Amino acid sequence: MTSLDAIAGTAERGTLYGIGVGPGDVRYLTLRAAGLVRSVDVVAFFAKRGRLGNARRIVAPLMDAARQELRLEYPVTDEIPADHPDYQNQIAAFYAEASSSLSALLEDGRSVGLLAEGDPFFYGSFMHMWRRLAEVFPVEVVPGVTGMSGCWTRANLPITWGNDTLSVLPGTLAEGQLVDRLRNTDAAVIMKLGRNLAKVRRAVEAAGLLSRAVYVERGTMPGERILPLAECGEPAGAYFAMVLVAGQGRQL
Numbered sequence: 001m002t003s004l005d006a007i008a009g010t011a012e013r014g015t016l017y018g019i020g021v022g023p024g025d026v027r028y029l030t031l032r033a034a035g036l037v038r039s040v041d042v043v044a045f046f047a048k049r050g051r052l053g054n055a056r057r058i059v060a061p062l063m064d065a066a067r068q069e070l071r072l073e074y075p076v077t078d079e080i081p082a083d084h085p086d087y088q089n090q091i092a093a094f095y096a097e098a099s100s101s102l103s104a105l106l107e108d109g110r111s112v113g114l115l116a117e118g119d120p121f122f123y124g125s126f127m128h129m130w131r132r133l134a135e136v137f138p139v140e141v142v143p144g145v146t147g148m149s150g151c152w153t154r155a156n157l158p159i160t161w162g163n164d165t166l167s168v169l170p171g172t173l174a175e176g177q178l179v180d181r182l183r184n185t186d187a188a189v190i191m192k193l194g195r196n197l198a199k200v201r202r203a204v205e206a207a208g209l210l211s212r213a214v215y216v217e218r219g220t221m222p223g224e225r226i227l228p229l230a231e232c233g234e235p236a237g238a239y240f241a242m243v244l245v246a247g248q249g250r251q252l
Contacts, residue, residue, distance in 0.1 A: 008035025011111035016102060016137055018120035018130060019113045020144020021058045024221035024240070028145045029059070036142060037062045040113035042105055044070040046098075046125050048077050054240070055115035070105070070112070072098045078194055078239070082172065095125075099132040106137045118147040123170075123191065148189045151219035152244050155226050160187050162250025171196035171243075175203050182207035187247035193237035200243055201229055209245050217241040 008031045011017065017036050022028035029037075037043060037059050047053030053071070075094050080087040105112050120126040120141050130139060148168070152159045160166050164186035169178060171192045182188055182203060190200050204213045213229035217238045229243055 008032045010039040011036055011041070011113070012138065013109045013111055014106050014137060015111050016106055016129070016133055016139045017111070017113045018124075018126040018139065018141040019115050020119045020142055021055050021115050021117060022145040023118060023147045023150025023219055024054070024058060025150070026058050026061050028150065028220065029062075030142065030144065033142050033144060034062055036113050037115075038064075039111075041110040042068045042070055042112045043115065044072060044102065044112055045115040046072045046074060049073055049075075053115075055117045058117070059115060070101060072101070095128045095132070099129055102129060102133060103136070106133070116144065118150075119144045122146055147219065147240070148191070148242060148244075151216040151242055152189075152246070154219045154224060155214050155216050155244060157214060157244055157246050159189070159244065160247045160249065164247030164249035166247070171200045175199050178203035179206045182209055182245070186249060188243075188245040190243040190245075193241045193243065194239060195236045197232070197237035197241075198235045201232070204229060204243065204245070212245050212248075214244045214246075215241065216244060 017040060019033045019036055021033060043059070043063065045053045045056040047056065075090045076087055102112055102114070114126055114129060116124045116126040118124065120143070130141070133139060166187045166189070167181055167185035168189045168191065169181055171190050171194070178200065193200060204210050210230050215227055215229045215232040215237070217225040218240045221240065
């Protein structure tokens with residue numbers, strides 16, 4: 001039988017890998033992602049202060065005790081609004097320091113796998129490292145199953161039919177913007193809920209879509225929760241949560 005390493009390939013020296021680890025269940029990693037997690041010299045990951053880090057939790061079954069790890073701990077996450085100057089200054093300094101730490105490992109010839117929840121190029125912190133390092137070091141981006149794909153699958157909700165258009169919207173948009181965009185699309189995924197959940201629910205209702213909207217929290221992960229948005233009365237949502245509005249296009 002062909003081994004996983006033979007199929008997935010192994011890591012090259014001095015190379016940075018942006019490894020998409022999927023929506024939450026380790027079984028949804030690609031073969032390439034799983035092979036790299038097991039073969040890179042250093043596994044790096046972002047994490048909130050005091051937390052293991054969701055990407056690191058996902059790959060735990062693939063890790064061994066001897067693997068070197070680099071924890072990149074955010075100085076701030078949702079304590080301050082993302083558009084506040086203090087947040088932007090702290091995060092910019094953090095990304096600069098993180099890229100320096102990765103550079104040192106790469107210059108030493110180490111292969112580094114930087115874990116990314118979902119897909120590395122979809123609302124991910126990996127992109128900030130890619131922007132700083134891709135012109136200096138070899139970088140390979142390993143695509144992953146997005147969180148939204150995992151959520152609509154777990155909700156048993158086909159998201160688009162026929163010629164439906166799909167809009168992916170951040171819940172941080174102003175309420176009026178959300179209403180306008182929801183009225184002009186066939187299907188929608190609304191991410192970055194958190195403290196924006198009540199605003200998002202109002203916008204979905206104003207757009208006439210509340211009866212079709214589904215709230216999914218921690219899709220594919222332990223503690224998964226799926227229910228109609230109309231029945232979700234809390235003012236804030238979990239960090240790993242989104243609202244789905246499926247299209248109703250051509251169904252043969």
